[in-house]
Amino acid sequence: xxxxxxxxxxxxxxxxxxxxxxxxxxxxxxxxxxxxxxxxxxxxxxxxxxxxxxxxxxxxxxxxxxxxxxxxxxxxxxxxxxxxxxxxxxxxxxxxxxxxxxxxxxxxxxxxxx
Amino acid sequence: xxxxxxxxxxxxxxxxxxxxxxxxxxxxxxxxxxxxxxxxxxxxxxxxxxxxxxxxxxxxxxxxxxxxxxxxxxxxxxxxxxxxxxxxxxxxxxxxxxxxxxxxxxxxxxxxxxxxxxxxxxxxxxxxxxxxxxxxxxxxxxxxxxxxxxxxxxxxxxxxxxxxxxxxxxxxxxxxxxxxxxxxxxxxxxxxxxxxxxxxxxxx
Numbered sequence: 678x679x680x681x682x683x684x685x686x687x688x689x690x691x692x693x694x695x696x697x698x699x700x701x702x703x704x705x706x707x708x709x710x711x712x713x714x715x716x717x718x719x720x721x722x723x724x725x726x727x728x729x730x731x732x733x734x735x736x737x738x739x740x741x742x743x744x745x746x747x748x749x750x751x752x753x754x755x756x757x758x759x760x761x762x763x764x765x766x767x768x769x770x771x772x773x774x775x776x777x778x779x780x781x782x783x784x785x786x787x788x789x790x791x
Numbered sequence: 792x793x794x795x796x797x798x799x800x801x802x803x804x805x806x807x808x809x810x811x812x813x814x815x816x817x818x819x820x821x822x823x824x825x826x827x828x829x830x831x832x833x834x835x836x837x838x839x840x841x842x843x844x845x846x847x848x849x850x851x852x853x854x855x856x857x858x859x860x861x862x863x864x865x866x867x868x869x870x871x872x873x874x875x876x877x878x879x880x881x882x883x884x885x886x887x888x889x890x891x892x893x894x895x896x897x898x899x900x901x902x903x904x905x906x907x908x909x910x911x912x913x914x915x916x917x918x919x920x921x922x923x924x925x926x927x928x929x930x931x932x933x934x935x936x937x938x939x940x941x942x943x944x945x946x947x948x949x950x951x952x953x954x955x956x957x958x959x960x961x962x963x964x965x966x967x968x969x970x971x972x973x974x975x976x977x978x979x980x981x982x983x984x985x986x987x988x989x990x991x992x993x994x995x
Binding site for chain 2: 686696704707736738739743746747748753755758761762765768769
């Protein structure tokens, strides 16, 4: 859910870049002696569409934040679960180390060096 | 606006500021591009000379283009501020992310502990057999008061059984085997690890 909203905001950033790109192409085309009307129309429609999308999306995000924001800091944490998991991994690692030592001891006993 | 709760003044004013910035930047981009396009129109009659008019139009277009770029950059800053606000204040998504992370960590911990428990059970079975073999061999330096694990389990089995007739028979089993494996080299039969049903009785 959070990733969707953040991805939508990243898409808005791309749209803003598109807006500036289209504005630059329009001005560049107008600077020529002979204008390509179809190119100008395409760029202008793309510019207008991007502006509308940016405005709609950002307004929607601000409206959502108005509804969910509480002004209080979030005090949730994953610390206890992370600590328990880390202890379980430490137990497994310790068992692995001890079994490794046992295996090496058995190898030494079975293959005595001359 | 019926759903809007009473936010702290700072948050509410911040969100209103975001709205204002959005409206201003969009308006700036549209107005400046419109004026650039209007200025690009070549007029036959000008109040000043064509060179002066051209110079003026050139400067105006520069300024308006710079305004468009500034408004675009301001919009990017607004998006960045909104991302930051979203990460810090979007409680539903933060709660969901925390619960998902907790769930993943707990499942990993349970899987780890389950595998360790099964490993422990397997090693306990092998250890039982190894101890029985060792303590029934001539290499054992067993004290009469020190019981090996297999012997302790054998006694526990005999005490646990309702007959209880094997207590005296098995009490000397571990001590008399110092000369070597005699009658105990037959397969160990104990209930503890599911190897068999009867306890081996050592006949001197």
